[in-house]
Amino acid sequence: MLETIFSQLLRKAVVVTQRSTFYVAYYFEIDKTTGCIKPVKNWRYKAFQLIWVVAAFLFLPGLLVRCYLLFKAEEGKEDKMTVFFTAISTGVLVMFVLFASVFIRPGGVSKFKACFEALILMEKKLLEFLPNPKCRKCTKVTRAVETCSVLIQFICIHWFYISPFLAFLIGCTKANPLYAMLRDIYNFEVRHGALVNLVLRIVGGLGVGLGGMIMFSTIGTCLLLAAYCINCLNVWTLFLEPTEETNGEMKLRGGLLFKNAVKMYNTLKIMTIIESKMLREMIMPCTHHIFAVFFSTVSFIYFLKEVSPHNPGHISVFVVMVSFSMCSMFTLMEVYAICFVAEAAIGSKVWIRQMKKWQGRDEYNRKVLQSLLPNSIHNVAR
Numbered sequence: 001m002l003e004t005i006f007s008q009l010l011r012k013a014v015v016v017t018q019r020s021t022f023y024v025a026y027y028f029e030i031d032k033t034t035g036c037i038k039p040v041k042n043w044r045y046k047a048f049q050l051i052w053v054v055a056a057f058l059f060l061p062g063l064l065v066r067c068y069l070l071f072k073a074e075e076g077k078e079d080k081m082t083v084f085f086t087a088i089s090t091g092v093l094v095m096f097v098l099f100a101s102v103f104i105r106p107g108g109v110s111k112f113k114a115c116f117e118a119l120i121l122m123e124k125k126l127l128e129f130l131p132n133p134k135c136r137k138c139t140k141v142t143r144a145v146e147t148c149s150v151l152i153q154f155i156c157i158h159w160f161y162i163s164p165f166l167a168f169l170i171g172c173t174k175a176n177p178l179y180a181m182l183r184d185i186y187n188f189e190v191r192h193g194a195l196v197n198l199v200l201r202i203v204g205g206l207g208v209g210l211g212g213m214i215m216f217s218t219i220g221t222c223l224l225l226a227a228y229c230i231n232c233l234n235v236w237t238l239f240l241e242p243t244e245e246t247n248g249e250m251k252l253r254g255g256l257l258f259k260n261a262v263k264m265y266n267t268l269k270i271m272t273i274i275e276s277k278m279l280r281e282m283i284m285p286c287t288h289h290i291f292a293v294f295f296s297t298v299s300f301i302y303f304l305k306e307v308s309p310h311n312p313g314h315i316s317v318f319v320v321m322v323s324f325s326m327c328s329m330f331t332l333m334e335v336y337a338i339c340f341v342a343e344a345a346i347g348s349k350v351w352i353r354q355m356k357k358w359q360g361r362d363e364y365n366r367k368v369l370q371s372l373l374p375n376s377i378h379n380v381a382r
Helices: 003-020 043-072 080-104 108-128 139-171 177-185 194-240 258-282 284-307 317-359 363-370
Strands: 028-030 037-039
Touching: 003 028, 003 037, 003 108, 003 139, 003 194, 037 108, 043 080, 043 177, 043 194, 080 108, 080 177, 080 194, 080 258, 080 284, 080 317, 108 194, 108 258, 139 194, 139 317, 177 194, 194 258, 194 317, 258 284, 258 317, 258 363, 284 317, 317 363
Parallel strands: none
Antiparallel strands: 028 037
C-alpha cells in the first residue's frame, strides 16, 4: 500500500542528494540501464566520506566551542540571532554526523539499500497473501494510508527544499555562525571595506547553503527509511484487525484466511526486527528525544524573546519563522516516533486478543496465537 510512494520519494532523495553537491559527492545513484538505485563506490563516495570527516572533526568541534563561549559570554554582548542560529546549526550538524555515520561505515550504503528493498519486498509479499490484492480497504485503512502519504510528503518538502533555503538565508546574514566566528577571530568588518564584507557574506551564504543542502538531504533520506518502517507497520497492523459483521461474526478484510493472517503477522514481525536493527545503527533514532527537546526548547525560548513586550529591538520575522519551522518539524517527528509506533504495538495486541476470542475454540489455532508476541519497533520510541 505504501511501497509506491516511498520508492518514488527515495528516488527523489537520491536526485536531491546528488544535486546538493553538484554531482561531486554522494553515496547513491540511479542505474541508467535498470533504473534501480545502487551504491556508489567511486571517488564520489570518497568525497562524501571526506565531507563527513571534515564536518565531524573540524566544523563540529569548532561550533561546540563557539556555543560554549556564547553561553559563557555576558548577556547582550552577542546578537541574539547569532546565538540562536549557532545553537541550531550545531544541533543540525550533530544530527547529520549521526545519521550519515551509517553511510560512512564499510558496507553501510549497501545495508541501507538492502533494508529499504527488503521492506518493499515484504510489503509486496503481504499483498500476495490476500486472495484479492485489489480488494476494497475499509475507510479506516484508506484514511491511514492517505495520512501517512501526506505527512511523509510534508517531511520531504521540509527537509529537501525548505530547510536548505532557510540555511542559505541564514548564511547571507550577519548571524551566519561561521561568519560570526571568523569575525570574532579577525574583525574584518572594521579593518576592511564594505566590499570585502559583502563578498565574505555572499561566500558564507553559499557555503552555509551548500552545507545545509548536503546535511538536510542526508537527514531526509534517513528519515525516509524510518518513516517507511513506522508507517508500513502501522498501516498493515490496522489492515489485519478483524471486523465485526452485523450478525456479530468476526471477519478478516479482503477475504483473508486465518493461516494467511498469521503469515502476514509473522512477516510484520520480521519487518520490525530488520527495522529495529537498521534504526539502531543510525544512532540518531535512539536519541530523538534529546534532539527534540533541544531544538524545541531553543526555538521556543527565542520565539518568546521575539514576541515578548520586553524585547528591546524589533521583532525578527526570520527568527520567528525558523523557530516555528523547527518546533513543527520536531513535533511531527515525535508523533512518528511515539504515537505511530505505539499505535502499531497496541494494534498488534488488539489483533492477538481479538483473534484469540474468535479462533480460541480451535486447539491448533489457539496454540498458534499463544506463540505470537506483539510487534514493536524497539529503540525508537524509548
